Amino acid sequence: MTKIFNKLALSTSALLASGSALAATGAVADEFKWMTFAVFGVIIAITMGVTYWAAKHTHTTSEFYAAGRSVSGIQNGWAIAGDYLSAASFLGIAGLISLYGYDGFMYSVGWLVAYITVLLVIAEPCRNIGKYTMGDILAFRNEPKKVKTVAALSTITVSTFYLTAQMVGGGVLIKTLIGIDYETSIVGVGILMLVYVVFGGMKATTWVQIIKAGLLVCASLLLVFFVWMPYGFSLPDYLQAVVGDTKVQAQVAKLLGDKATTMTAAELGQRFLEPGLFLKSPIDQISLGMALVLGTAGMPHILMRFFTVPTAKAARLSVIWAMGIIGGFYVLTLFLGTGAAMLVGPAKIASIDPGGNMAGPLLAQYLGGGADSLLGNFFLAFVAAVAFATIVAVVAGLVLAAASAMAHDIYVGVIRGDHATPQEQVVAARVASVIVGIMAITVGIMAKGQNVAHLVALAFAVAASSNLPAVMLTLYWKKCNTGGIIAGMLIGAITAIALVMISPNMTYPQAVIKAAHKVIDGDPASEAKPAVEAKSGEGFSCELFATCKKAEPAKAAEDAKPAKPGTREKLVTLQAKLDAATDEADKKKVQADLDKVKKAHDKAEGDLKKFDGQTTSMVGLEKPFFLLKNPGLISIPLGFLAVIIGSLLYRDQRAEDMWDELYVRQNTGINAEAASAH
Amino acid sequence: MSKPSMNWAAIDADPRFQALHRKKTTFLWGLMFISTVYYFLLPIGAAYYQDLFKIKVWGVVNVGILFALSEFIVAWAIAFIYSKKANAEFDAMAQEIINDAHKMGA
Numbered sequence: 134m135t136k137i138f139n140k141l142a143l144s145t146s147a148l149l150a151s152g153s154a155l156a157a158t159g160a161v162a163d164e165f166k167w168m169t170f171a172v173f174g175v176i177i178a179i180t181m182g183v184t185y186w187a188a189k190h191t192h193t194t195s196e197f198y199a200a201g202r203s204v205s206g207i208q209n210g211w212a213i214a215g216d217y218l219s220a221a222s223f224l225g226i227a228g229l230i231s232l233y234g235y236d237g238f239m240y241s242v243g244w245l246v247a248y249i250t251v252l253l254v255i256a257e258p259c260r261n262i263g264k265y266t267m268g269d270i271l272a273f274r275n276e277p278k279k280v281k282t283v284a285a286l287s288t289i290t291v292s293t294f295y296l297t298a299q300m301v302g303g304g305v306l307i308k309t310l311i312g313i314d315y316e317t318s319i320v321g322v323g324i325l326m327l328v329y330v331v332f333g334g335m336k337a338t339t340w341v342q343i344i345k346a347g348l349l350v351c352a353s354l355l356l357v358f359f360v361w362m363p364y365g366f367s368l369p370d371y372l373q374a375v376v377g378d379t380k381v382q383a384q385v386a387k388l389l390g391d392k393a394t395t396m397t398a399a400e401l402g403q404r405f406l407e408p409g410l411f412l413k414s415p416i417d418q419i420s421l422g423m424a425l426v427l428g429t430a431g432m433p434h435i436l437m438r439f440f441t442v443p444t445a446k447a448a449r450l451s452v453i454w455a456m457g458i459i460g461g462f463y464v465l466t467l468f469l470g471t472g473a474a475m476l477v478g479p480a481k482i483a484s485i486d487p488g489g490n491m492a493g494p495l496l497a498q499y500l501g502g503g504a505d506s507l508l509g510n511f512f513l514a515f516v517a518a519v520a521f522a523t524i525v526a527v528v529a530g531l532v533l534a535a536a537s538a539m540a541h542d543i544y545v546g547v548i549r550g551d552h553a554t555p556q557e558q559v560v561a562a563r564v565a566s567v568i569v570g571i572m573a574i575t576v577g578i579m580a581k582g583q584n585v586a587h588l589v590a591l592a593f594a595v596a597a598s599s600n601l602p603a604v605m606l607t608l609y610w611k612k613c614n615t616g617g618i619i620a621g622m623l624i625g626a627i628t629a630i631a632l633v634m635i636s637p638n639m640t641y642p643q644a645v646i647k648a649a650h651k652v653i654d655g656d657p658a659s660e661a662k663p664a665v666e667a668k669s670g671e672g673f674s675c676e677l678f679a680t681c682k683k684a685e686p687a688k689a690a691e692d693a694k695p696a697k698p699g700t701r702e703k704l705v706t707l708q709a710k711l712d713a714a715t716d717e718a719d720k721k722k723v724q725a726d727l728d729k730v731k732k733a734h735d736k737a738e739g740d741l742k743k744f745d746g747q748t749t750s751m752v753g754l755e756k757p758f759f760l761l762k763n764p765g766l767i768s769i770p771l772g773f774l775a776v777i778i779g780s781l782l783y784r785d786q787r788a789e790d791m792w793d794e795l796y797v798r799q800n801t802g803i804n805a806e807a808a809s810a811h
Numbered sequence: 812m813s814k815p816s817m818n819w820a821a822i823d824a825d826p827r828f829q830a831l832h833r834k835k836t837t838f839l840w841g842l843m844f845i846s847t848v849y850y851f852l853l854p855i856g857a858a859y860y861q862d863l864f865k866i867k868v869w870g871v872v873n874v875g876i877l878f879a880l881s882e883f884i885v886a887w888a889i890a891f892i893y894s895k896k897a898n899a900e901f902d903a904m905a906q907e908i909i910n911d912a913h914k915m916g917a
Contacts, residue, residue, distance in 0.1 A: 235857075235875060235876065235879075236857075238876075238879055239853060239854070239857055239875075239879055242850070242853055242879055242882045242883070243850065245882075245883060245886050246846060246850040246882065246886050248886070248890075249842070249843065249846040249886060249889055249890065250843070252890055252893060253839050253842055253843050253893060254839065254843065368869070368870075368872060369869050369870025369871060369872050370870070372870065372871045372872055372876075373870055373871050376871050403865075403867075403871060403873075406871060406872075406873055406875070406876055407861070407864060407865050407873065407875060408857035408858075408861060408864055408875055409857070409861060412854075412857070415854060415855065415857075415858030415859065418854040418857075418858065419851060419854055419855070422850065422851060422854055426847065426850065446898070446902060449894055449897060449898075450894070452890070453890050453891075453894050456886065456887065456890050457887070460883050460886060460887060463883070464880070464883060793819040793820045793822070793823040794817075794819035796823060796832075797817075797819050797822045797823050797828065798819075800828075800831060800832065800835065800905060801822075801828075801905045801908055801909050801912070802905070802909070803817065803822075803909055803912055804817070
């Protein structure tokens, strides 16, 4: 085993080394790339060492899936934080704040509040009842084969959505940061993660999460210290500087468009700290909030973490620590985001990545002394390496969760009827990990260039509509049974997925073609328009489905506007300007503008070609039928309802008879799976 | 790994277990209710009470920012209150039941 492990480790480092040869462009300048790779190398070496140690202690099923239940509460708290603070929250939220101010910060709150549900209703009962998977909890007083099949299906679905988003996001991120080829980074992340999971099981995965969470918190603390120190750590003084910054004011003016013309600079800056620059639909916001607050508690890779601690008390302690770390981290992102907006500038952040993902790394570079300094690039290299570690760690946790559903629930539970030898179980777990890992790499490469941002929200929505109602009701409602769980999980998951398929998240060719034409041909001149009063809609359901009239907000009066030129016209004028320019500096500036316009033009042309002749989305719609981006508002209540109705129709005396045992055990921990002796 | 079989119905019927069950249920779902309501006040306030959120109270710091920060404080406070209560009360009550569990209904 150790021999194979060494070989694999060697080939991984070789692969990563070859990545440096492929490096082309990226946020890190070429002459400083060696630093990024050096930091990568150190992190990989440490985690490989941990995996080597963990592999020596991973022989039984309990050790592979649950680290022998020997993880302490505090360790598990750090590991949960490591699992949860994905690249999306580490880079994404700081980016949202840097571009949209208050709304970005507001968005981060739901991610912490989610842990209240985990703490109060999920963590301790799951520790007391569970063994290795969500399927074990659901099978406690129900028909194991049926329930485990549905639970495994749901686990694999949720994990795959989340995994795809992480893989694609990670590939793009590594390319933007250091310029490594997309496919190479996906394969690199995949192989590295597989080494952790296959050899070290849950023990290695846990420690990789802990190391990564530690690095992430240290890096953020350091950056916030430098950002906030000049203001004597005073919140009002610091935010005063943010709103007084011209780059921030320019960004607000850009976001508000015509409305900004009557505002003073101070008003524009202050607007950055007020809601409404990014999030428009409050109902959508509430729907997303529901998916977050209930979905986290249904995430298989989070549930699984509670099987790794020795007692319910340790499970409780781990959530408390996780909440401290995660919440503290999101408070830090307020400073990272606003700091990046003030020091680097939203325009520059968005020019490298439109989603704002580069806010944190660029802030690091600025604080170290800028793009040409050694320290600045060391900071950037460090943050880039942490981002890389983040992706690998989150993916490892997800693969382990999906593999456990496949091996423990499906193979051992359903196919072998729980009659597999311990040896066979461990082999099955490792084989399943390899299968899921290869699947993750394949899906990651296939989904290149796709818009996957909504997949994270979809994963949470499915977890909240399918997993959570089933787990919660089997734990707290006596009459819950097999029929209810199957009905609830299927209806919850299918509704969530179906609603997303007909929602604004999908690509609608007509809208894309219209937007592309607008880019190329520009806006025609428009006459002055009078103010329009707000119109009330025809009822609440009209806000959700495109069947009747939606409420419309009031519109301010508009002045007459001259025509705006499109890229086609701009290209001609800029080219003429370039030919006329004599000064070198002027020429450079015009050339840069020209390149920018050309890029936009090419993208629009590309879109036109790509969607030429298409009029409907993947499911045959011309425009969204479901008007929210997140389906939670409908699919979560439906999931709960389906469990209740299914249970009442199915009737199972055995499930009711076993209620006493389940309820006593979840509250007292009598007969809970013990920690393995070491 | 044989586990002693228990008379679960007897434990469930035990007054001490019933007391634990009642206390825990009210406490947990009460906290859950408070945290949910408090959380959804944020998106609702940001959407429908923007004028309130825009009031500056501490330099440029406005009600909206303080309210968002208070969400963190409330979440931590709920976690802290729950763990205090569970460590001090629920665990001890459960331990008593565990100690006598094998005798119940025998």
